[in-house]
Amino acid sequence: MYTSSSILAVLLGTTLALVASCDVPIASEAQAKPLTREPRLDSNASCKECHKAVFSRWRSSRHSKAGRNPAFDFEYNSHPGKWCMGCHAPRSTADLKLTPARRQGVDCLTCHVQDGILHSRSRAPSSPHKTKAREDFGGPEMCAGCHQFNFPVLSPKGDLVRYTKQPMQNTFAEFRDSGSGAECIDCHMQRDGHRFPGAYVSEKVLEALKVDLCRDATGYQVAIENALSAHNLPSGGVNRAIVLSLESEENPSGRRHYRMERLYDGPVGARKKRKDTTLQPGAKATWKIAGTLLGLGKQERLILAAQFYFGTDPNPKAPKAKVQVFKRGYAAQDIERCELP
Helix, strand or coil: CCCCHHHHHHHCCCCCCCCCCCCCCCHHHHCCCCCCCCCCCCCHHHHHCCCHHHHHHHHCCCHHHCCCCHHHHHHHHHCCCHHHHHHHCCCCCCCCCCCHHHHHCCCHHHHHEECCEEEECCCCCCCCCCEEECCCCCCHHHHHHHHEEEEEEECCCCCEEEEEEEEEEEHHHHHHHHCCCCCHHHHHCCCCHHHCCCCCCHHHHHHHEEEEEEECCCEEEEEEEECCCCCCECCCCCCEEEEEEEEECCCHHHCEEEEEEEEEECCCCCCEEEEECCECCCCEEEEEEEHHHHCCCCCCEEEEEEEEEECCCCCCCCCCEEEEEEEEEEEHHHCCECCCC
16 A cells, blocks of 8 residues: 655655646747747746646646635644655645645646656657656556555654554545546546646546435435545545435435545554445445435435535534535436335
């Protein structure tokens, strides 16, 4: 299992490679303003001059907010340390100030520049950069640096002491074990490029999560499937959950929930898995609900919904966020009967 050695590499002055690719040259964006010198590679803002569209998509990505989103701010301000910055703002320093580098999060230079040389999967003939073209650039192993590591034990100053045996981020291992022939960027850069849509984009979640409702002799069944994703649903940090709910429109107090999540108990350094109801790639689950529990009214209209929660930390001060994946209404008499197994 990976232990995030690339995070430490960032802190030693090398470049942490996350998920990035330049398969499609953007040289045409610069042709209106021919360059008379080699572009600077020491400033994230300098990329914008010739790569406006790519820069705009990155600016709207979660990568750009990795060093300044509320959940990270809460955790980091409570326990600041260099180790955390290795993934959330690799070019920043370990202090509480919201420095310009921290504001950039995971930026262009983080992935594309190492020792003053631009790295990419290919080089456009008209590119003014000294470029090292690498076939593995943007590959799954590059993503693993920040999407596969075990729970860390940190010193009081926030330095890494050791890793435990339980995975805090397990996305790369899930992907590897799925046997998928795809790459991370096949899904997460397919249409939106450097925006890297993922769990915070409901349309992206719905590409993978398939949910159907049917009725049986005693109530209802919800069929749940991870139909497309090459990693578990949900994946990523342990404070994430996909929560399905079914309720009567007339009597929402009878609402029932089904949670998909990965939970650990115990102190730092000795955590043990308590629960894992995430769905592996291609896996299915069935949620059965007795009709009497819903308190159906005369009109018998049901609401089936799914929400993606970020920040399930029991600490009441911890920031919470959620994305409405879908909300569907059904007339009970129109719900089809479940097929017999």
